[in-house]
Amino acid sequence: MPDHFIIQLIGLENKNIQLVDQSIEANTCHIHIQLKRKKHACPQCKTRTDRIKDYRIHMFQHLKTAEKRIIIHYRKRRYICPCGKSFDEKNQGIVQPYQRFSVSWHQAALLHSMTSPSFTYTAKAFGTSTSKVIRLFDARTTPFIIPPSQLPKIIAIDEFKGDTDKGKFQLIIADPITRRPIDILENRSMKTIQQYLRERGQQVEMVTMDLSQAFKSAVQKALGKPVIIAD
Numbered sequence: 455m456p457d458h459f460i461i462q463l464i465g466l467e468n469k470n471i472q473l474v475d476q477s478i479e480a481n482t483c484h485i486h487i488q489l490k491r492k493k494h495a496c497p498q499c500k501t502r503t504d505r506i507k508d509y510r511i512h513m514f515q516h517l518k519t520a521e522k523r524i525i526i527h528y529r530k531r532r533y534i535c536p537c538g539k540s541f542d543e544k545n546q547g548i549v550q551p552y553q554r555f556s557v558s559w560h561q562a563a564l565l566h567s568m569t570s571p572s573f574t575y576t577a578k579a580f581g582t583s584t585s586k587v588i589r590l591f592d593a594r595t596t597p598f599i600i601p602p603s604q605l606p607k608i609i610a611i612d613e614f615k616g617d618t619d620k621g622k623f624q625l626i627i628a629d630p631i632t633r634r635p636i637d638i639l640e641n642r643s644m645k646t647i648q649q650y651l652r653e654r655g656q657q658v659e660m661v662t663m664d665l666s667q668a669f670k671s672a673v674q675k676a677l678g679k680p681v682i683i684a685d
C-alpha cells in the first residue's frame with residue numbers, strides 16, 4: 455500500500471507528511487509520522503533556516519477510522535537558527551502544542567456535541583471523557599483551553615458537578631484573579647489532584663480552595679513544600 459494512501463485514509467491531507475512506521479493492534483492503529491525538512495523563518499530574527507536541533511515525539515489521538523482508534527506518533531522537529539533561537543516546525547494545523555487530540559478531532563467532536571443528545575454520548579463516540587467534550591463545547595467561542603505544562607504561582611481549586619449521567623464531581627483549576635479556567639480534572643479524588651500537582655505544580659506558591667481539611671493536606675503534600683492555602 456503506498457504510504458501516502460494511509461495518510462489520506464486517516465484524513466491528514468498534507469503533502470509534507472511522511473509515514474515513518476505503522477502497526478495495527480486489535481482496536482488501535484499506530485501511525486508514526488514526520489514532516490518533510492523545510493526552511494522556516496526564525497520567529498526571532500526572520501532568518502530562514504533548516505538546521506535541525508532535535509526531535510520530540512508528540513503522541514495524540516486522531517479520528518477513528520474503520521472503528522479503530524488512531525494514535526499518531528508525530529516526530530516533531532525543532533530547528534535552530536544561527537541567532538541561537540530554537541523553535542518547533544510548523545505543522546499546518548495537525549496538532550496544537552500539548553494537545554492529546556488532533557485539530558480535526560477537536561473540530562469533529564465539537565460539531566458532534568452540538569447536535570448530540572448528551573455530552574456523554576459524544577464522549578463515547580470520540581473515545582474521550584465527558585469533561586473533555588464539555589471543555590470543547592464551552593470553549594467554542596473562545597480559543598480552546600490549552601492546559602499549561604506548568605501551573606502559575608497562584609491557583610484556585612474548586613469542585614463542580616460535571617454533566618455526566620452519574621452526576622460525578624470534577625475539579626476545576628482556575629486563575630483566582632481572572633476566574634478563567636486553566637484545566638478540568640476528571641474527578642475529585644485526592645490521588646488525581648496529587649498526581650496532577652506533582653507534574654505541573656512546581657511553581658505554585660498559593661492555592662485558594664474551599665474544600666475539606668483532608669483535601670487541603672493532600673494538596674500540601676503533593677506540592678512538597680510549604681504553600682499558602684486560603685479559603
Ligand SMILES: [Zn+2]
Pocket residue numbers: 496497498499500501535536537538539
Ligand atoms: Zn534567528
